[in-house]
Amino acid sequence: MITKNKVLIFAAYVLLTIVTLSAVIPLLILIGSSFSSEEALVKYGYSIFPRDFTLATYQYLWAAKDGVLRAYKMSIIVTVVGVLASAVMTVLFAYPLSRRDLPGNRIISFFLFFTMLFNGGLVPTYMVYTRLLNIKDTIFALIVPGLLMNAFYVIMMRTYIHSNISDDILEAAKIDGASEFRCLTKIVVPLSKPIIATISLMSTIAYWNNWQNGMYYIQSKTGLLGIQNFLMTVMNSTTALKYEQVSGTVFDHSAIPATGVRMALAVVAVLPILLIYPFFQKSFVKGITLGSVKG
Amino acid sequence: MPKQKNRTLTKMRRYWSLYLMLVPGILYLIVNNYLPLFGLTIAFKKVNYAVGILNSEWCGLKNFSFLFSTKEAFLMFRNTIGYNLAFIFIGNAFGLLIAITMDTVKNRFFKNVSQIIILFPYLLSIVIVTYIVFSFLSPSSGFMNQTILRFFGMEPVSWYNNPKPWPVILVIVYIWMSFGYTSILYYSTLIGIDKSLYEAAAMDGAGSWQQIKNVTIPCMRKIIIIMFILAIGKICYSDFGLFYQVPMHSGMLQNVTQTIDTYVYTALLEQNNISRSAAAGFLQSMLGFVLVLITNKIVNRFDSESAMF
Numbered sequence: 001m002i003t004k005n006k007v008l009i010f011a012a013y014v015l016l017t018i019v020t021l022s023a024v025i026p027l028l029i030l031i032g033s034s035f036s037s038e039e040a041l042v043k044y045g046y047s048i049f050p051r052d053f054t055l056a057t058y059q060y061l062w063a064a065k066d067g068v069l070r071a072y073k074m075s076i077i078v079t080v081v082g083v084l085a086s087a088v089m090t091v092l093f094a095y096p097l098s099r100r101d102l103p104g105n106r107i108i109s110f111f112l113f114f115t116m117l118f119n120g121g122l123v124p125t126y127m128v129y130t131r132l133l134n135i136k137d138t139i140f141a142l143i144v145p146g147l148l149m150n151a152f153y154v155i156m157m158r159t160y161i162h163s164n165i166s167d168d169i170l171e172a173a174k175i176d177g178a179s180e181f182r183c184l185t186k187i188v189v190p191l192s193k194p195i196i197a198t199i200s201l202m203s204t205i206a207y208w209n210n211w212q213n214g215m216y217y218i219q220s221k222t223g224l225l226g227i228q229n230f231l232m233t234v235m236n237s238t239t240a241l242k243y244e245q246v247s248g249t250v251f252d253h254s255a256i257p258a259t260g261v262r263m264a265l266a267v268v269a270v271l272p273i274l275l276i277y278p279f280f281q282k283s284f285v286k287g288i289t290l291g292s293v294k295g
Numbered sequence: 296m297p298k299q300k301n302r303t304l305t306k307m308r309r310y311w312s313l314y315l316m317l318v319p320g321i322l323y324l325i326v327n328n329y330l331p332l333f334g335l336t337i338a339f340k341k342v343n344y345a346v347g348i349l350n351s352e353w354c355g356l357k358n359f360s361f362l363f364s365t366k367e368a369f370l371m372f373r374n375t376i377g378y379n380l381a382f383i384f385i386g387n388a389f390g391l392l393i394a395i396t397m398d399t400v401k402n403r404f405f406k407n408v409s410q411i412i413i414l415f416p417y418l419l420s421i422v423i424v425t426y427i428v429f430s431f432l433s434p435s436s437g438f439m440n441q442t443i444l445r446f447f448g449m450e451p452v453s454w455y456n457n458p459k460p461w462p463v464i465l466v467i468v469y470i471w472m473s474f475g476y477t478s479i480l481y482y483s484t485l486i487g488i489d490k491s492l493y494e495a496a497a498m499d500g501a502g503s504w505q506q507i508k509n510v511t512i513p514c515m516r517k518i519i520i521i522m523f524i525l526a527i528g529k530i531c532y533s534d535f536g537l538f539y540q541v542p543m544h545s546g547m548l549q550n551v552t553q554t555i556d557t558y559v560y561t562a563l564l565e566q567n568n569i570s571r572s573a574a575a576g577f578l579q580s581m582l583g584f585v586l587v588l589i590t591n592k593i594v595n596r597f598d599s600e601s602a603m604f
Binding site: 001002003005008009012013015016017019020022023024026027029030033041042044045046047088089090092093095096097099102103108111112114115117118119120121122123124125126127128131132133144145146148149151154179180181184205208209210211212216228231232235259262263266269270273277278281284285288289 | 310312313314316317319320321323324326327328329330331332333334335337338348392393395396397398399400401402405406408409410411412413414415416418419420421422423425426427429430431433435436437438440441442471474475476479480483490493494496497502503506507510511535536540543556559560563564569572573576577579580583584587588
């Protein structure tokens with residue numbers, strides 16, 4: 001829109017400032033409260049600016065670190081393994097699908113696509129994974145269900161290959177005697193780096209943020225649970241923190257800064273995303289705009 | 296002739312390796328997506344774990360009767376569809392407004408910073424969102440009770456026991472999480488609009504509002520309608536975390552927070568009532584499937600390029 005109307009331009013700046021602030025203020029409350037003393041929180045409640053600045057909540061978390069660190073470690077393992085596996089599977093599926101000359105291409109495309117239209121929902125899926133495959137209370141339950149290969153990512157990748165890698169390059173490589181696997185690893189993968197990065201980033205977020213699989217499938221082996229499920233437990237009761245303590249004899253359990261420690265834990269859980277986000281923001285935006293084409 | 300045969304053989308070997316690449320994905324889709332479809336039959340069975348699900352007795356439509364006779368069932372359908380309608384209308388309108396605002400703001404630095412910030416909530420897990428909402432609504436130390444209501448001299452509210460404000464709270468939380476995504480999506484279409492259209496309109500004396508009405512909206516019509524239609528296709532599904540975690544599964548709030556997804560979960564894993572859970576899930580899957588087919592047909596007629604199939 002072209003406008004010289006000063007009032008309107010000013011209003012646009014004000015509105016954008018307001019929405020930007022409202023996106024960030026709730027996070028600031030989380031962070032500010034985590035640095036406030038327990039007394040101040042009880043008296044004045046959560047607020048943006050730390051009152052009576054203290055690191056006590058983080059010290060407490062550090063003292064009770066066994067549980068937190070274990071959950072963190074599990075989240076990292078599940079995310080790394082999951083993202084790698086899902087990137088490999090997506091690439092392996094997208095490349096043959098991008099080959100128009102492959103006999104049966106249409107059938108396989110439909111086979112993939114149908115999963116986006118119709119799904120069995122929670123009950124049948126739960127039954128397949130717990131009764132048929134018996135992955136309840138194993139680490140597979142955190143990696144496999146729902147997250148391992150996303151039809152949508154495959155289609156994104158296939159479209160990318162279609163529009164960015166010409167058949168001529170592949171044809172030339174094949175005349176030189178390259179096998180399909182060589183074509184894939186030496187030509188398609190290097191040329192698809194941007195889309196693979198975008199997809200991996202989205203699946204990193206999906207794995208890191210996932211709590212459903214832990215809630216559905218992990219019932220007795222709570223040691224497998226990642227940071228999101230750990231947060232859920234602590235939300236219900238902060239005492240979960242101290243039960244995780246193995247040898248805390250010198251540690252005074254009665255003094256849990258219950259009000260502040262929750263917020264500190266949430267800050268710790270957001271940290272990885274907060275740290276990687278600014279560097280990959282462009283890729284995220286690209287993912288959104290790509291996603292809008294075929295939503 | 297032998298040469299010809301040889302070529303087909305090499306060709307076959309080529310394709311063989313391509314098919315091999317597809318194997319892991321196909322196996323996964325079978326396990327994760329196709330086997331559960333057979334499991335939909337659970338909705339028509341009287342499940343008896345002693346003999347296994349396959350051998351359990353059929354019971355016709357008995358599992359479905361509660362869906363049409365209880366108030367609980369009515370509420371979960373009303374909530375799912377009601378909230379989705381609110382999300383679709385308010386979310387898209389707000390996203391469009393912010394996209395136009397971003398387009399009006401010319402300072403690149405400010406625009407980039409605000410884009411980075413508003414997208415961030417979209418990346419948070421619903422568990423973190425639950426913590427953030429708790430930091431506002433905690434009865435004893437929440438920002439609402441301790442700072443805002445106190446500032447206005449109002450009595451503290453026991454938020455997690457009071458269903459009245461929750462429809463508004465849930466809509467606000469949803470908008471907070473998603474508006475960055477929606478705005479950036481619309482903005483990326485908006486910047487594609489040919490600037491000369493605006494110049495021509497401005498030359499003819501069109502004001503800002505007229506430019507929005509006569510240039511921006513018509514150019515965006517396609518994507519707006521597609522976003523609406525696709526969302527309608529998903530109207531039977533709700534974000535389980537938003538309705539289960541954020542209200543902290545408080546029983547007092549159930550009338551306004553129960554959706555099909557929260558019901559399916561609680562019936563399956565908390566109340567151990569697999570038949571009702573399966574029946575509700577079955578209806579959701581079927582409605583979802585039919586709606587996607589219908590909405591896609593409409594998109595197809597409207598703009599075949601944007602249709603899914």
